[in-house]
Every structure is written in structure tokens, then in C-alpha cells.
Amino acid sequence: MAALAADKAIEPRASIITFAGxxxxxxxxxxxxxxxxxxxxxxxxxxxxxxxxxxESHEGQGDRYLANTLIExxxxxxxxxxxIVLADDAAEAFAVTTAVVNLAPGAVFNQTVLTTGARRQxxxxxxxxxxxxxxxxxxxxxxLDAQRHAxxxxxxxxxxVDGITSQLTKGVVDDQARGVFQGRIVVQPGxx
Numbered sequence: 001m002a003a004l005a006a007d008k009a010i011e012p013r014a015s016i017i018t019f020a021g022x023x024x025x026x027x028x029x030x031x032x033x034x035x036x037x038x039x040x041x042x043x044x045x046x047x048x049x050x051x052x053x054x055x056e057s058h059e060g061q062g063d064r065y066l067a068n069t070l071i072e073x074x075x076x077x078x079x080x081x082x083x084i085v086l087a088d089d090a091a092e093a094f095a096v097t098t099a100v101v102n103l104a105p106g107a108v109f110n111q112t113v114l115t116t117g118a119r120r121q122x123x124x125x126x127x128x129x130x131x132x133x134x135x136x137x138x139x140x141x142x143x144l145d146a147q148r149h150a151x152x153x154x155x156x157x158x159x160x161v162d163g164i165t166s167q168l169t170k171g172v173v174d175d176q177a178r179g180v181f182q183g184r185i186v187v188q189p190g191x192x
Contacts, residue, residue: 017042019045024052027042028059030061031067040068040070050076054081072102075104083099085115087115087123091119097123099125103129108134117144117148119149121149123150124154126157131163131191150179
């Protein structure tokens, strides 16, 4: 049933990375043209018991652009995913990256986000945490200068007992730069 739900939830036209065995995958989003906008959507499925690493980069080679990216991630029973995000957008760019992560019982999701910001940049992670011995670790670092802005937002919804979530975000800013961190944990009734 979980496999069916994961397969049906991802947009049919989206690119999908499926980890069926222990592996590493790299995904690059390169914004190379000024005055454009682009929207990307892709899915990641980590099969039961599989351990995987996703290296994800957002690179700004153009100067002014709008980048909007949606990533849907499904970890099946006992799966493990290490997601490493490097966001180096252009100084005048507007960039939004949203990841929606769905965990099955016993899954482990670790995420590290490193960013240099942009004119306006938001990296948002939403996690559906079942409890059931699933484990989440969210780390973030931002290093900003000039008038760059970085917003790292996380929302973790605990739907059951016996789950763990931990988080650490740190940043350094200079000049008129601005770093924002918003972390929210929602504990559903019965999950406390």
C-alpha cells in the first residue's frame, strides 16, 4: 500500500529517482540565463531497507532569475536517505526550494543544507513523521554577505509515538545580509 501511495503521489511528468539498492545520486539545478524563470519538480523513492545519498546543488550562473523547485521524497520501511543541499544562487536571484518528505516506520532521514543566499531565497523542508522508530536529523548553515537573504524553514509533523527529530542551524552574516531560521514541530493528538 505504501508503494502504491508513493507512486501515485508523485506528478506523472516529474523525473523520479528510485533507489533500489545502496547508491549515491547527484542532481544539479543550474540557472544560467538572466531574466528567466523555471520550475522543476522531481521525486525520490528509497526502497525498504536501502541506504542512499542524494547530493543536490542549486547553482546561479545567470544574474537575475526566479527558480522554483519542488522535491517529493518517500522513504519506505527501514530506508535511509542522506540529503545534502548546496545552494549557491546568484546575488540578485529569487529562489524557492521545497522538499516534502514522507517517512515510513523505521526510516532515517538526515539533511544538511549549506547556502550563500540570494536576493530572496527560501529552502523549506516539510516532513511527515510517523513516529514508529523513524529518525530525522536536520542541519543547516548559511554564510551571507552584501544584501543576500536566506530563509531556512522546517515543519515536522509527528503523527505517532516513538519517533525522534533533532535539528541544528547556524549562520554567519555580514554587511546588510539577513538570515532567517524557522523550525516548527507539530505533534498530532496521540503522538505525544
